Amino acid sequence: MMGMLNMYGPTITATEGEESRIYRKIATPSFNDRTHGSAWIESLGLTSALLKRWDSMKAPITQLNEDVARLTLQVISYVCFDRQMEWAEATGRQDNPPKGHSMSYREAISSMVDNIPTLFMVPPPVLSKKKGCKDRSSLMEHSDISPIDAHKKAKASYAEWQKYMEEMRDETSESLRRNGSRNDASILESFVQAGQTSTTDSKDAKISPAAVLGNIFVFIMAGYETSANTLTYAIALLACRPDLQKAMQADLDRILGDCPSSDWSYEADFPKILAGYVGAVMNETLRLYSVLPFFPKTTRETPKPFTFDGRDYTVPADTLILMNTSATHRNPKYWPAVVPIAGDGPPYPVSSFDLSRWLNKDKGISAFSPTPGSYVPFSDGPRACIGKRFAQAQFCAVMATIFKDYSVELAVDDSQAAEKGVSKSLWEKAKRNAEQELSTGVGFLMSLKMKGKIPLRLVKRGEEQSVV
Ligand code: HEM
Known part of the structure; x- marks a missing residue:
């Protein structure tokens, strides 16, 4: 199942045993405080730039996921892959491909991710004209054979993203040759170096050339999509819950006082x-x-015994196990509903969204450790998410920058709003629509993503619409 991710070569995520351990060993030293601190600083700066754009917009924000994904892509690209994206790309004003490319950097990776299922399912000879084109790595050079637009687009994005990754690899390789390696190497430098030989014998390299590209791809993808989707849900949920938004803002005031964001410190x-x-x-x-x-997991060659409710069981060897994390995170035994959910409709995320589960009532600080195994958003054990701290630093920096000075609210139809504010019925209608998008408008491609749009508005704190 995970093999889909090995599009450009073997990856940390979609290999097992010794091979994935080698990739993890190469990457781990780069996930340190210096990297997480850089993610924090980059996120502060880029969010301020994004806020300027949102603040100047007359129309509601409808591209929340796209805007946030630009930001998280820029953060991971700059911090872990030494790649400074065009500033215009980060602010969303233009997205022109640079010389030698038919797609911008952002367009190439996001289109590549969207097209993974097509690339995985359509055999390479259907996509490319060259005789004997058996694997995807040779899709680059040859012209299209399939007349189907979706196939052409999939092939083009695959080839474009490969070109970007090869440029990154070659520039890094050249810089390593000229300057030697650094103690605090970035992820990119670590993988490029591991793929290099010190002699002419290619067996001298720790990992194959394909694994260098495979891992660049998977780290960028794992690092930006997941974070962008999490931020999008959080912002949309808070727009539906102004009461919780206010409480969060008061907490930010308590922690940050009047200090400008340029002085906020990671440490x-x-x-x-x-x-x-x-x-x-x-x-x-x-x-x-x-x-x-x-999460797809397997017992591999060894049967695995375990005990549940006092009884012993054995999962046979070579069994595929799909751990249903969505259900685990909603299991009423561990996560009782705060508001009773009526009827058989879809799960209602806005009513279920309850911060008090996590906070100490009096002190307002984190005071809850879930039962082991009942909460695994970053997985657990030796294959848990390597980017958890990175993601947390980024999330906190982006949310603090937005909500310290601004509020985000549902954009209700102004033409119907009363002079004194928005009528309760209008606001409730906007909330119902938002909740529907947050429920049935969510789908899974390579991660759980909001497909629909929730119109939102950014307002200075203190200028929020009143609901009358
Ligand atoms: C909110 C953000 C994130 C969430 C919820 C998340 C979640 C996860 C989960 C659940 C896994 C395990 C998947 C499995 O067992 O099948 C995982 C693995 C991984 N994540 Fe994250 N992740 C996030 C952010 C990041 C970031 C920012 C990076 C990199 C900078 C990253 C890099 C990785 C990598 C490389 C793996 C594979 C680890 C391995 O197989 O050994 N993730 N992530």
Whole structure:
């Protein structure tokens, strides 16, 4: 199942045993405080730029997921892959491909991710004209054979993204040759170096050339989509729950005071923000929207015994296990509903969104450890998410920057709004629509993503619409 991710070569995510351990060993040293601190600083700066754009917009924000995905892509690209995206790409004003490319960097990766299922299912000879084109790596050079637009687009995005990754690899390889390796190498440098030989014998390299590209692809994809989707749900949920938004803002005031965001520190402020309301928002968002709603696991060659409710069981060898994280995170035994859910409709995320589960009533700080195994948004054990701290630093920086000075609210139809404010019925209608999008408008491609649009508005704190 995970083999889909090995599009450009073997990856940390879709290999097993010794092979994946080697990739993890190469990447682990780069996930340190320096990297997480850079993710924090980059996220602060880019969110301020995004806020300027949103603030100047007359129309409601309808591209929340796209805008946030630009931001998270820029953060991971810059911090882990030494790639500075065009500033215009980050602010969304233009998205022109650079010389030698037919797609911009952002367009190439997002289109590649959208087209993974097509690339995986359509055999390479159907996509490419060259005789004997058996694997995807040779899709680059040859012209299209399939007349189907979806196939042409899939092939083009595959080839474009490969070109970008090869450029990154070659530039890094050249810089390593000229300057030697650094102690605090980025993920990109670590993988490129592991793929290099010190002699002419290619067996000298720790990993294959294909594994260098495979891992660049999977780290960028794993690092930006998941974070962008989590931020999108969190912002949309808070727009539906102004009461919780206010409580979170008060907590940010308590932690950050009047200090400008340029002075917020990863060392001093991030741990407090994570332990407070923003951390609770992240935890509760990930409980309801586990971006990977199931984890595929296998017992491999050994049967696995386990005990459940006092009885012994054995899962046979070579059994595929799909751990349903969405259901685990909603199991009423561990996660009782705060508001009774009526009828048989879809699960209602806005009513279920409850920060108090995570916070100490009096102190407002993190005070709850879920029962082991009942909450696994980043998985668990030796194959747990390597980017958890990175994702937390980024989430806290983005949310603190937005909500310290601004509020996000549902954009109700102004033409019908009363002079004194928005009528309760109009607001409730907008909330019902938003809740529907947050429920049935969500689908799984490579992660759980909101497909529909919820019109939102950014307003300065204190200028929120009143509901009358
Ligand atoms: C909110 C954000 C994120 C969530 C919810 C998340 C979730 C997860 C989960 C559940 C897994 C395990 C998948 C499985 O067992 O099948 C995983 C693995 C992984 N994640 Fe994340 N992730 C996030 C952010 C990131 C970031 C920012 C990075 C990189 C900078 C990253 C890199 C990875 C990698 C490389 C793996 C594979 C680890 C391995 O197989 O050994 N993730 N992530």
